[in-house]
Amino acid sequence: MSNHYDRRSFLKAAGSVAAIGALPVTMVELAFAKPTENFTFAYISDAHIQHIRGTKFVNNWDRGLIRAVAEANLMTPPPDFVMFGGDLAQLGTQPELDHGAGMLAKLNAPLKVVMGEHDYYLDLGEYWSKLFGPQYYSFDHKGVHFVVLNSILTTDEWTFNRWPTPEQRMLEMAGLDNPNGSPFMVGEKQRDWLAKDLAKVTKDTPVVVFSHSPIQKIYKGWNFWTDDAEQVQALLKPFDKVNVIYGHVHQIQYNQIGNISFNSVMATAWPWPYPQSYAQAEQYLPKLTIPMNRADPFFERDATGWQMVNVNTGRVDLAYNLYNNKPRVVGFDPKLGHPVDKDLQSVALEPNRTHY
Amino acid sequence: MSTKIVGRSLAVAVGAALLLGSAGVRADEFTKQDMERWNAQFMQVVQKGRELWTSPELGKNGVACAQCHPNAANSHPETYPKFQKQIGKVVTLPEMINWCIRNPLEGQPLDVDSPEMTALVAYATYERRGVKLEPGKH
Numbered sequence: 453m454s455n456h457y458d459r460r461s462f463l464k465a466a467g468s469v470a471a472i473g474a475l476p477v478t479m480v481e482l483a484f485a486k487p488t489e490n491f492t493f494a495y496i497s498d499a500h501i502q503h504i505r506g507t508k509f510v511n512n513w514d515r516g517l518i519r520a521v522a523e524a525n526l527m528t529p530p531p532d533f534v535m536f537g538g539d540l541a542q543l544g545t546q547p548e549l550d551h552g553a554g555m556l557a558k559l560n561a562p563l564k565v566v567m568g569e570h571d572y573y574l575d576l577g578e579y580w581s582k583l584f585g586p587q588y589y590s591f592d593h594k595g596v597h598f599v600v601l602n603s604i605l606t607t608d609e610w611t612f613n614r615w616p617t618p619e620q621r622m623l624e625m626a627g628l629d630n631p632n633g634s635p636f637m638v639g640e641k642q643r644d645w646l647a648k649d650l651a652k653v654t655k656d657t658p659v660v661v662f663s664h665s666p667i668q669k670i671y672k673g674w675n676f677w678t679d680d681a682e683q684v685q686a687l688l689k690p691f692d693k694v695n696v697i698y699g700h701v702h703q704i705q706y707n708q709i710g711n712i713s714f715n716s717v718m719a720t721a722w723p724w725p726y727p728q729s730y731a732q733a734e735q736y737l738p739k740l741t742i743p744m745n746r747a748d749p750f751f752e753r754d755a756t757g758w759q760m761v762n763v764n765t766g767r768v769d770l771a772y773n774l775y776n777n778k779p780r781v782v783g784f785d786p787k788l789g790h791p792v793d794k795d796l797q798s799v800a801l802e803p804n805r806t807h808y
Numbered sequence: 809m810s811t812k813i814v815g816r817s818l819a820v821a822v823g824a825a826l827l828l829g830s831a832g833v834r835a836d837e838f839t840k841q842d843m844e845r846w847n848a849q850f851m852q853v854v855q856k857g858r859e860l861w862t863s864p865e866l867g868k869n870g871v872a873c874a875q876c877h878p879n880a881a882n883s884h885p886e887t888y889p890k891f892q893k894q895i896g897k898v899v900t901l902p903e904m905i906n907w908c909i910r911n912p913l914e915g916q917p918l919d920v921d922s923p924e925m926t927a928l929v930a931y932a933t934y935e936r937r938g939v940k941l942e943p944g945k946h
Contacts, residue, residue, distance in 0.1 A: 502870060510869050512912060627862060629878035674878055722875065722912075725882035731939050732879070747882070749908070750894035 491594050494524040494561065495770070496758045497537030497699035498719030500570060501552040509551055512752055513542075516720030517555045520758040523773065525560050527760065532593065534561045535761075537699030537717055538568025538604070538664035544622050546579050553583050564591075568664045568699065569604040569636070569675075574622040576611070577602070588642055590649050596658045596766055599649065601642060603663035603678050603698075606634040628674045628724070635672060636665040637679040646687050658693040658766020666698045668707060668714055671727035671735035676701050688712055693766040695784075703755075704772060706782050707738030708790030714738070715770050715782060715791060723747045723755030742796045744777065751776045850930065853923075857931025860924055867913025873905075873928070876912065880932040887945040901929055 499517040502510040524534055536556060541548035549571065556563055565584040567577055577587050587602040605611075615621040624632045638646075653659065661667065667684050670676035678684070688694045694712040702724035705716040726743050727735035737743070747755030754776040762769040762783070769783030781794040792798075861880060864870040877883050888901040895907070902925050906917035918925045 500875075504869050508869075510871055512871075627874060629874060630862075724876070724878065727881075730879045730881040731936050748894075749876075749912070 490762065490764050491532045492527070492760055492762050494527065494531040494534045494758065495537060495697065495717050495761050496520045496524065496534060496556075496720060497566075497717045498539045498568070498702055498721055499536075499552055499555075500539055500542045500719070500721035501548045501555075502542035503545055503547045503551070509548075510542075513721040514551075514555075516753060516756050517552065519753070520720045521555055521558050524758065525558070531561050531760070534559050534563050535662055535697075536563060536565045537662065537697075538566040539570040539699065539719075539721075540565075540568065540580075541571050543619075543626060544571055544574030544580075549579055549583060564600065564662075566600055566662050566664050566699065567602040567604060569625050570622075572602075572604055573611075573625040574618050588645065594763075596660055596763060597650075597653045599646065599659065599661045601638055601646070601661060601663045601667075601684075603638050603665045603667060603684075604636045604700075605639045605642070606637055606679075610634040633675060635677055635679040636675050638663075638667075638684050639680070643680065643683055643687065646684070650687060650691075653691070655690050656692050658763075659688065659691045659695070660763070660766075660768065661688065661694070661696045663696065663698045665700050666705070666714065666716065667696050667712075668709060668738075670701075670705070670737060671733060673730070673733055673735075674724075674727060676727060676735075685709060685712060695766075695768045697761070697768065697770075704744050704780060704782065705738060705741045706791040706793075707740055713768070713784055713791050715768060717759050717770070718755075718757040718772060718774070720756050720758060740790060740792075742793050744774075744780075748776060853927050853930045854934045855931075856923075857927035857929070857934075860928055861931050866924075867909055867915030869914040871913050873908065873913075877932075880935040883932045883936075884945075885929070885933045885936050886939050886941050886943075888943065890944045890946065901932065905929070905932075 496517070500513050501517065502513055504510060524531065540552040540556070556565075567580060567587050571577065571580045581587060588600055590597065590599045592598070611621070615624060624630055625634070627633065650659070663678070665678045666676055667678050667681050669678070669681055688696075689710060689712075691711065696712055696714045697717060698714070699717050699719070701716045702719035702722065703716065703726060704718070705714070707714040723744070726737060727733050728737055744755060755774070757772055757774045759773060760771045762771070767784035767786070769781060772780045772782070774780065778795075780796070782791050783794060784790070785792045860866050861873040861877075864872050866872065873880070883901075883904075885901050888904065889898050891897070892899045892904065895903070900920075902918075902920040905925065905928055906920070909915045909917055918928075
């Protein structure tokens with residue numbers, strides 16, 4: 453892993469992405485792509501800004517978001533917009549959301565934001581909504597229909613009746629492995645809204661859905677999971693090209709279910725283990741996914757990062773900007789009909805790739 | 809379970825057994841109740857370890873072990889002791905835990921034989937039960 457990250461190579465990589473509409477590692481340009489329809493946006497997620505006291509915040513997490521914002525601003529030409537994929541805060545407090553919003557305000561490109569459970573369960577998204585607006589919405593951009601879902605809701609009983617204080621509710625949901633948590637869901641109200649929203653969209657329009665949790669079921673114990681995933685997938689089924697991009701998992705995942713391509717994004721704060729590394733877990737990591745190599749905890753930013761997302765004729769390629777590992781590119785392969793890692797999918801893994 | 813033993817040559821041993829074991833139990837004799845007690849003792853320490861692992865108080869900045877290591881995953885207790893290149897020597901799991909307490913948790917390291925460290929090691933190891941030992945593995 454001598455592929456050391458530096459500013460010069462990043463600028464070159466970012467430049468080549470934007471300039472030729474493809475990606476720095478293995479260039480994949482779809483033959484039928486109309487250049488006017490291709491565009492790039494940046495995706496930053498899971499900053500987990502964590503308040504200590506007074507004006508003090510956990511420095512490590514601050515540095516992750518500051519770095520991603522600074523680098524996204526270096527993209528030339530600039531991204532059409534920047535998505536923030538949820539979990540801006542750790543415990544949903546105003547100081548955390550304000551501190552994070554202040555960092556995001558330094559982005560040059562327009563910002564769109566997804567709700568994460570760490571933003572939500574203190575005041576049920578009230579302060580977040582003051583800063584960022586509606587918790588679910590849609591917009592159209594260069595022929596693509598984008599949908600932003602709040603996928604981290606759960607039952608009314610858990611949300612309203614189980615916990616004596618909002619603070620405790622937030623703490624219970626904030627522990628990833630906490631058995632007192634509750635499975636995420638989009639919920640009936642939002643699914644009704646989604647059905648109406650999609651009714652206006654022609655079936656050949658590419659659809660990109662942004663959610664915080666995976667709209668698929670991977671491992672319930674850590675909420676790598678959305679309880680009504682199948683019902684949401686059913687609403688997306690009639691469309692020719694559907695892409696779901698999600699945060700929450702702090703690691704690279706990708707999958708294909710029917711017509712729907714799934715891609716996850718990195719966290720800027722810290723990496724998470726793959727569920728199979730928990731020896732007691734029953735889990736369903738998509739077979740397609742080639743896991744990331746180990747994280748080196750001695751390098752503060754290792755196995756964190758952000759991604760440049762290319763949209764070519766409605767399909768997405770994610771270029772992962774990893775700080776201490778070889779960069780990876782995961783994109784839709786039209787011949788195979790599912791996302792692949794452009795470098796790793798077709799080659800045998802090096803024997804020492806998985807190490808501790 | 810009686811310790812009725814006759815024979816002069818065993819008189820000293822008998823005396824010792826009577827002195828030590830008022831319940832009259834030998835090392836190779838234990839009951840279901842014994843095993844339940846030992847397991848309860850162990851699980852109590854595992855539970856204490858789980859509390860510390862998820863506690864914002866272990867370090868100084870509110871960060872908990874479980875934030876990066878849910879269910880202690882990716883702590884790999886079965887690979888220690890091992891050469892940790894970043895530390896430059898062979899270390900045990902408690903030394904690595906102390907590295908984490910000092911750095912991401914910005915706290916003060918624990919004594920390696922403290923009840924707290926024992927509990928953290930017990931919890932991480934318990935969550936990895938059933939995985940084969942691979943000391944030195946990278």
